[in-house]
Amino acid sequence: MPCRQNTPRKDLLASYVEIDFPEITTKKAMSIRKNKDLSLLLGRPEDVKLAHGGTALHAPAYHLIPLDLRLPPGQALGNALNSDAGAGLLSPNLPTLLLFECVLVYMRPAESEALIQWFVDYFSAGDDGAVLGAIVYEMFGLNDPFGKVMLNNLRARNVDLPGAESYPTFDSLLQRFLRHGFDASHALTLREIRRTYISHQELERISQLEMLDEIEELELVLQHYAITWGVKLYERNGQSLKANWKGWALRAPEDQQ
Incomplete structure (x- = not known):
């Protein structure tokens, strides 16, 4: 959750990616946008953006992605992390x-x-x-x-x-x-x-x-x-x-x- 970024080592975190079912990520994304304290933890208001019809949310160091992990990962997970919104979220070098x-x-x-x-x-x-x-x-x-x-x-x-x-x-x-x-x-x-x-x-x-x-x-x-x-x-x-x-x-x- 975004609150985990409010730690002494938060600046060392390149990216926190959270994956869940679309019905869950929608509720989380809406809660974050409606809660000023949660949104401020993620960055400036203009840097916290909803995506995929409100089922996803992206901020500089936090990304909420809707996905069913039971699907073949080579297709589902690979596509999610290589899309325009997900590009660069998961570096094999980090x-x-x-x-x-x-x-x-x-x-x-x-x-x-x-x-x-x-x-x-x-x-x-x-x-x-x-x-x-x-x-x-x-x-x-x-x-x-x-x-x-x-x-x-x-x-x-x-x-x-x-x-x-x-x-x-x-x-x-x-x-x-x-x-x-x-x-x-x-x-x-x-x-x-x-x-x-x-x-x-x-x-x-x-x-x-x-x-x-x-x-x-x-x-x-x-x-x-x-x-x-x-x-x-x-x-x-x-x-x-x-x-x-x-x-x-x-x-x-x-x-x-």
Whole structure:
């Protein structure tokens, strides 16, 4: 979202590209144009423009694009990023981070794998030393009794998760990136993140905002959500980048080390 550009390192961001269904991007674009504070974060009013009948929005460093990512990426994604409005949004020569927040699990495995492979192939045309990172946040391991209850509850609401079956275990999460030639792949469940990577002070603060008695039930849910991340390093001249990325991970707060 545009508010993420309001950070100390915002000037280092070449471009933030957000992709969603047209019905979603339309609402977001209208909200941004109607909200003065959001618009000001993106630049001067004359530099924030609607496109494609109000389903898209473009600003100097933020681009909202309507697209169904289930479509063949070579055609759909390639056309969107190479159109007049999208030209230059994705440079294979710049370090790029892909963020998938509960996206791939709603796609068939063949569709999500084609999408990731498209980015891998696209960045292979970049300069020596190009870096492609990816982070996925979604549910997994829904083949156990608790997971089946989650699936049934979602299906009762007409929500299907065709991508969940390919990741029945924690170890299977790592293969999402490794099968595409990524140099590193890691994962953490939200339960582990809550236990190890959030400070006691923060947990106490949150508990005062909302009382939570069923910790065991919460942890069962968190055990079925994970953050998986990987990095693909493009190097053709023998220069190793791997040492620079060994520490790419969450760090536990000092009071829990």
